[in-house]
Amino acid sequence: MALLIGAIGMLSHAVVGSGYAAGTNYPAKPIPFVVPYAPGGGTDIMVRVIDRVGAQLKVFPRPLVIENKSGGSGVVGKSYAKSKPADGYTITCADDSSTVVDLFGNAPWPYNDFTYIAKLNRDYQMIVVRADSPYKTLKDLVAAAKAQPKTVKIAGTGVSQIDVLHVAMFEKASGVKFNYIGFDSGGQVITNLLGGHVDAAIANPGEAYEQMRAGKVRSLGVSSEKRLGFDSAVFKDVPTWKEAGVNLSLSQWRGVAGPKGMAKEQVDWLIDALKKITESKEWHEQYLNKFLQVGVFVAGADMQKEAEEEYAVYKTIMEGAGLLKKK
Template identity: 40%
Template sequence: MSKKIRWLALLTLLVFVGGALLTGCGSSGTGGKKETYPAKSIEFVVPFAAGGGSDIMARMLVKVITDNKLCSQPIAVNNKPGGSGSIGYAYVAEKKGDPYYIASVSSSFYTAPIMGKSPVSYKDFTPICGLAMDTLLLVVREDSKYKSVKDVIDDAKARPKGVSVGGTSGTSDDAVMFYAMQDRTGTEMKYVPYNSGGEVMTALLGGHVDIVWTNPGEALGHLQAKKVRALAVASKERLSALPDVPTLKEQGIDLVLAQFRGIIAPKDIPQEAVAYLETMFKKVAETPGWKEDYLKKNMVEGRFMNSKEFAQALVDTTKMYEEFLAKMKK
């Protein structure tokens, strides 16, 4: 083979290899075209069992998104309960840089890291948006001997650890309220944790616990069916949907507790994905379906926050819980 032929063969090989390498460098192997987000289905992780407040919100969000065609790809809810929410949150945190995973935020997202019961905190995620403010109701069975918060306190003082209180986990807002109420009233009660708000209500109805702290939406159906009664609400003012239920403060206990419900994603996801998700959820918050079927029906206050605002809210809420829990230890 002549030198000229060998050089032509080598040049042809270099051109072929170089072209292959350039093709391989294109986004998603599409000939250099940038992939438009979302290009596949999105997994919506709920760190608690079905039936609780986080699950109710997630499934309503997906329904509104689907009904209004707000996402070009399907969104599937995946319940990953356990470890006071830490299992589900750790699962999402491990997907660093992957915009196809999102999760709902509830109180244990803030409290579990503070209590040393979660390996991840808000610093390990990308805040997408805030959607609502939720509070707590103190609920008993319809046939309960307790007619007021005073009745509960009096019985707890007479029978230390004799009054059982159902909740979702040792790091949830209901657990924080449980310990705070004990601290303020000088009582000792028994906390019984379950995997979700739905399980808590089942335990109450079955007579396995005496009282529960629960989100209004989790108790609503049972309240309407007159299977349970609400003795108090932990908000600053009475709920418009339950005007006859007094606040704790009205009953002599100066405690107010509410939680932000929102959406997070793994850390370091593309800004394009953050913008898409933020816009999508903002559109959800503006729909009649969300306002009527979720906010009004579940007695939740709508409060949309964009990614930047929600990032600050995560910091502020974590600080609030840190101060709240520190006072309880004193």
């Protein structure tokens, strides 16, 4: 049975224009958004587009105050945000990295010790190889890894992050064992793949896109349920993992959260504001299409439920792969 992480859920909310939460003057001052990663990364890009589109649509009475506090796979920034009052004037990123870091035992707080506001996007994984690789299909790669376990080198980002878990899930679904090699960033992953230091890599479509377009990298498959609808010249022939014989689909996600205990009125105002932004053509043009993202909108209790289901699945997978370090 296929594992599907990051399924699209929908929570309907009446969309309001710019203004204050009913019965309050919220937001009466600029809202700081703590980005727990370095400038220029995927989360930072998402937050800056939220701020820009929010200003264009006049959704926020005042611009967001974006603060980058990176370190510890997001732990430093999220811990900083959690230390602030739950008064609606500090929000931060929600993502599946909180779940993974918690399960690896590297977070000082439980993954769900936040106020869930809204999940905004999904990003898929691909298995990619150099254009001249002897592995022409995903079945070729799997066959080689089965024939000689732990000899096929596959690159990913980090050694205790989401790529490690996703590779473990792929191994379980396909019955193989790779030699996983972690690098500090997606850019380093692609560089080392091109340099011949690894045989394959796990990468998001946006990370591999330029090298695929240049004809230097080929994708053997993508983790989505259906083929990608991005640039047809680049992605039209990329099969899903399921089509290629590996019964698995998965994704990463990003969204917005706040300190535990935020007032319902403030959460509802933020949900409505984010929904208006993500339904706009500006969001599609400036974020989803430009950065090869898939839009979703799952809010509040529905978002928390999805995170809890994801945690249970990830915990089982990590236990089976010997990755679980949390006592």
